[in-house]
Amino acid sequence: xxxxxxxxxxxxxxxxxxxxxxxxxxxxxxxxxxxxxxxxxxxxxxxxxxxxxxxxxxxxxxxxxxxxxxxxxxxxxxxxxxxxxxxxxxxxxxxxxxxxxxxxxxxxxxxxxxxxxxxxxxxxxxxxxxxxxxxxxxxxxxxxxxxxxxxxxxxxxxxxxxxxxxxxxxxxxxxxxxxxxxxxxxxxxxxxxxxxxxxxxxxxxxxxxxxxxxxxxxxxxxxxxxxxxxxxxxxxxxxxxxxxxxxxxxxxxxxxxxxxxxxxxxxxxxxxxxxxxxxxxxxxxxxxxxxxxxxxxxxxxxxxxxxxxxxxxxxxxxxxxxxxxxxxxxxxxxxxxxxxxxxxxxxxxxxxxxxxxxxxxxxxxxxxxxxxxxxxxxxxxxxxxxxxxxxxxxxxxxxxxxxxxxxxxxxxxxxxxxxxxxxxxxxxxxxxxxxxxxxxxxxxxxxxxxxxxxxxxxxxxxxxxxxxxxxxxxxxxxxxxxxxxxxxxxxxxxxxxxxxxxxxxxxxxxxxxxxxxxxxxxxxxxxxxx
Numbered sequence: 001x002x003x004x005x006x007x008x009x010x011x012x013x014x015x016x017x018x019x020x021x022x023x024x025x026x027x028x029x030x031x032x033x034x035x036x037x038x039x040x041x042x043x044x045x046x047x048x049x050x051x052x053x054x055x056x057x058x059x060x061x062x063x064x065x066x067x068x069x070x071x072x073x074x075x076x077x078x079x080x081x082x083x084x085x086x087x088x089x090x091x092x093x094x095x096x097x098x099x100x101x102x103x104x105x106x107x108x109x110x111x112x113x114x115x116x117x118x119x120x121x122x123x124x125x126x127x128x129x130x131x132x133x134x135x136x137x138x139x140x141x142x143x144x145x146x147x148x149x150x151x152x153x154x155x156x157x158x159x160x161x162x163x164x165x166x167x168x169x170x171x172x173x174x175x176x177x178x179x180x181x182x183x184x185x186x187x188x189x190x191x192x193x194x195x196x197x198x199x200x201x202x203x204x205x206x207x208x209x210x211x212x213x214x215x216x217x218x219x220x221x222x223x224x225x226x227x228x229x230x231x232x233x234x235x236x237x238x239x240x241x242x243x244x245x246x247x248x249x250x251x252x253x254x255x256x257x258x259x260x261x262x263x264x265x266x267x268x269x270x271x272x273x274x275x276x277x278x279x280x281x282x283x284x285x286x287x288x289x290x291x292x293x294x295x296x297x298x299x300x301x302x303x304x305x306x307x308x309x310x311x312x313x314x315x316x317x318x319x320x321x322x323x324x325x326x327x328x329x330x331x332x333x334x335x336x337x338x339x340x341x342x343x344x345x346x347x348x349x350x351x352x353x354x355x356x357x358x359x360x361x362x363x364x365x366x367x368x369x370x371x372x373x374x375x376x377x378x379x380x381x382x383x384x385x386x387x388x389x390x391x392x393x394x395x396x397x398x399x400x401x402x403x404x405x406x407x408x409x410x411x412x413x414x415x416x417x418x419x420x421x422x423x424x425x426x427x428x429x430x431x432x433x434x435x436x437x438x439x440x441x442x443x444x445x446x447x448x449x450x451x452x453x454x455x456x457x458x459x460x461x462x463x464x465x466x467x468x469x470x471x472x473x474x475x476x477x478x479x480x481x482x483x484x485x486x487x488x489x490x491x492x493x494x495x496x497x498x499x500x501x502x503x504x505x506x507x508x509x510x511x512x513x514x515x516x517x518x519x520x521x522x523x524x525x526x527x528x529x530x
Contacts, residue, residue, distance in 0.1 A: 001326070001373050001396070001475070002475065003475070003530075004475055004476075004527075004528050004530075005040075005042050005246070005476050005477070005529055005530070006040050006041065006042065006470060006476070006477045006479075006523070006524050006529035006530075007040045007041060007042020007043055007044060007245075007476070007477070007478045008035065008040060008042070008043060008044070008478065008479055008480070008481055008484060009045075009426070009430070009478050009479065009480045009481065010031070010043075010044075010045070010480070010481035010507065011045050011057065011493075011503075012045060012048075013069070013070065013098055013503070013506075014481065014505050014506050014507050015027040015028055015031060015506075015507065016095070016506065016507065016508060016509045017072075018090055018093070019073055019090060019093070019103070019106070019107065020091065020094070020098065020099055020102060020103040020107075021069050021093075021098045021100075021103045021107075021506075022070075022098075022506065023070050023071060023072040023073075024070055024071065024072045024232040024233055024235075024236045025072030025074045025075055026074065027509070028072075028236055029236070029239060030509075030512055031043075031512060032236075032240050032243055032245055034512040034516075034517055035240075035243070035245050036243045036244065036245070037514070037517040037521070038517040038518075038519075038520035038521050038524070039520065039524040039525065039529075039530055040245070040520060041244055041245055041246060041529075041530060042246055042247075042248060042326075042476060042478060043240060043245050043246070043247050043248070044247075044248040044250075044328070044478050045247065045248070045249060045250065045324075046058075046250050047249075047250045047251065047252055047330075048066050048070070048233070048249070048323065049061070049062060049063060049064075049065060049066065049067060050062055050065045050066065050067050050068060050145075050149075051067055051069075051503075052258060052259075054499065054500075054502075055098075055100045055502070055503045055504075056494075056502065057250075057503065058252045058330065059297075060255075060256055061145070061149060061152075061256065061258070061260060062141065062145040062148070062259055062260045062261060063251075063252075063255050063259070064138070064141035064142075064145065064261075064316070064319050065141070065142075065226055065229075065260070066226060066229035066230060067229070068107070068108070068111065068225045068229060069100075069103060069107055070229065070232075071107070071111070071225065071228050071229055071232060072232060073087055073110050075232050076110070076114045076228070079228075080121065081114035081115075081117045081118055081121075081228075082110060082113060082114050082117065086113050086117075087110060090106070091106055095506065095508070096490075096506060097504035097506055098504045098505075098506060099504075111221075111224075111225055112221065114224075114228075115220075115221045115224045115225075118224055119220075130227075130231075131223075131224075131227050134226075134227050134230065135223055140315065141315075141319075142223060142226060143219075144260050144263070144264040145222070146219045146222040146223050146226070147208070147212060147215070147219055148193065148259075148263055148264070149222055149260070150211075150215040150221075150222060151193070151196060151200065151211060151215065153218070154215060154218070155195070155196060192257070192258040192275075193258060193262075193263045193275060194274055194275030194276060201274065201275050202273070203263070203264070237323070237324075241325070246325040246326060247323075247324045247326070248324065248325070248326045248327075248328055248375065248478070249320055249323055249324030249325075249326070249327055249328065250327075250330055251316070251320050251327055252330045252331070253281075253329065253330055253331040253332070253334045253335070253338075254295065254298075254299075254300075254334075255297060256297060257277055257280075257296060257297060262275075262298060263275070265312060267301070267304055268304055268305060268312055269298040269299065269300060269301060270298055270299045270300070270301055271298050276343065277296075277297075277298035277299075277343045278298075278342075278343055279298070279299045279340045279341065279342065279343065280294070280295070280296050280297060280298060280299065280340075280341050280342075280343050281295045281296070281297040281298075281299055281334070281339065281340075281341070282294040282295045282296070282339050282341050282348035282351060283295075283331075283348060283380055283381065284339055284348060284349070284351060284381060285348075286380055286381055287380075287403075289496065289497040291347040291349055292347060292348030292349055292351070293348055293496055293497055294341060294345065294346075294347055294348040295348075299338065299340055302356065306357065306360070309364055310357075310360075310361050310364040310365065313361060313364075313365065314364065314365055314368045314369065317365055317369060317372070318368075318369055321369070321372060325373065326373040326374070326375060327372065327373065327374045327375065328374075328375040328376075328377055329374060329376055329395075331377060332376035332377050332386070332390065332395070333379075333380055333381070333382060333386050334356055335356045335361060335362075335389070336355075336356055336358055336383075336385050336389045337353045337354060337356055337383075337385070337386075338353070338354055338356050339353060339354075340352055340353075340354045358389055359389060359392060359393065362393055374393075374395050375396050375397075375398070375424055375476075376390045376393075376395040376396065376397050376398070377398055378390055378397040378398055379398060379400065394422070395422075396422045396423055396424050396475060396476065397422070397423050397424075398423065398424050398425075398426065398429075399412075399413050399415075399423045399424070399425045399472075399474060400413055400425075400426050400427075400428060400429060400432065401413060401415075401425065401435075401465055401468060401469060402427065402428045402432050402433075402435065402465075405442075405446050405450045405453065406446070406449075407445065407446070407449050414453075415468065415474070418473055418474060420473075421473045421474060421475050422475065423474040423475065424474060424475070424476040424477075424478055425469045425472050425474035425476070425477050425478075426469070426477075426478050426479070426480070427465045427466060427469055427479055427480065428480060428483070429480070430480070430493040430494050431493075431494050431496050432492075433492050434482040434483060434487050434488060434489060434491050435461065435462045435466075435480075435482075435483045436461070436462050436482075436483070436486055436487060436488050436489075437488050437489030437491075437492060439458070439461040439462070440488065440489070454468060462483050462486045463486070463519065465483070466483060466519075466523065467523060470523040470524070470526070470527045470529055477529060479520075480493075481507050481511060482507075484511065484516050484520070485507065485508070485510075485516065491505050491507075492505065
């Protein structure tokens with residue numbers, strides 16, 4: 001963590017692939033080769049979890065499970081679980097954005113075929129041993145997660161079959177203008193786990209055993225998917241590490257309300273007996289939104305966590321460290337104090353700050369896991385207590401250059417104002433516009449200040465900004481792939497507060513070109529970032 005390093009931010013879903021979404025296949029390996037050629041030693045990703053409705057990696061069905069869509073069909077062929085004939089004709093997917101609905105339908109069809117082949121595979125003693133070792137090692141989360149997603153699929157389909165009637169069509173017609181298709185289905189079919197039968201909501205042992213038996217094959221299917229996900233990711237991570245690349249993983253502070261985590265651990269969250277949140281997370285009005293951001297995640301009951309010695313959090317961090325080398329903790333601010341909003345509020349305006357676990361949580365993690373590498377996402381509305389906590393723990397904070405050019409020479413995001421080198425500097429993050437989009441939409445006064453401060457013409461603003469990041473004293477400099485390729489606003493990954501159209505960015509094979517690699521290599525050599 002003390003070495004000056006440079007790297008790239010890109011989520012695996014953004015890699016090129018003929019299957020409609022990036023995955024752990026050959027293009028991911030080409031990207032690592034590109035990093036090595038460019039003398040970059042960091043690869044930052046977003047959370048790898050199984051995404052739910054809305055496709056956000058920050059809202060997943062499990063904080064432990066991997067995203068099935070990242071499994072490479074080509075690697076399933078290599079492993080003998082599929083063949084070219086079984087893949088068949090691949091749909092004409094967009095090369096510019098992820099079409100999640102089409103991708104899910106296509107890839108899950110392949111996974112089910114692969115699963116049948118897995119069950120029927122001859123001479124599979126070694127494979128069975130590896131599979132059994134995986135399921136036993138991860139039993140503490142895997143069993144509940146696989147039952148959870150199996151139940152969701154069962155009840156959604158059951159209710160869909162029941163309500164695919166004139167009653168449903170009337171409901172849909174009356175609401176389609178104000179609700180998306182997913183929202184209508186979620187509401188009408190009762191997809192959230194708190195709509196399960198009461199004995200499942202309360203997790204009665206007899207009910208759990210009954211449904212485990214009834215959905216045995218489906219549960220095994222999801223175990224197979226997770227087995228493949230972790231196998232493929234470990235292989236890719238090993239390749240990255242062998243080539244001198246450290247992976248920065250992202251761990252959201254909160255979990256989704258509709259998740260195996262909340263269903264199997266209701267006592268750890270501010271939820272009532274029926275499974276509805278009492279208090280939910282968000283942030284007050286800020287740079288991104290005048291009404292704040294109402295995330296809707298149930299808040300933790302930190303008193304319960306404390307009584308257990310923060311056992312669940314320790315397992316969560318330990319699990320993540322098996323996947324990545326460095327942790328970026330999203331919304332670090334919430335560990336000092338978090339914005340609490342009553343469930344049912346329409347915006348995040350009406351809320352209050354509540355004290356979090358602070359240093360005590362990280363002391364418990366350190367006691368069990370030792371010293372680990374953590375980056376604190378310390379953006380947003382900060383107070384001195386948050387900064388003091390970050391400094392006391394020794395975690396690097398974040399500096400975003402797009403926030404720096406407001407005309408004030410005292411702006412804390414300007415590199416000449418960094419009070420130490422204990423930072424990770426970015427041109428922008430997944431929540432920002434691309435730097436080209438930012439510069440194109442900036443007011444003329446802001447552009448003028450940018451040009452005068454950097455002493456540039458503005459004709460190559462993006463790479464001027466990248467150079468500024470690499471030249472700073474910050475220990476790490478991480479650049480989004482969209483900026484390496486000088487892409488405009490159309491390549492933006494996420495717009496906070498906007499419900500749809502996010503997380504769809506896909507890069508091009510041409511982005512991993514020698515010209516881009518030589519530009520990064522030059523800056524790495526010039527500013528000692530290897």
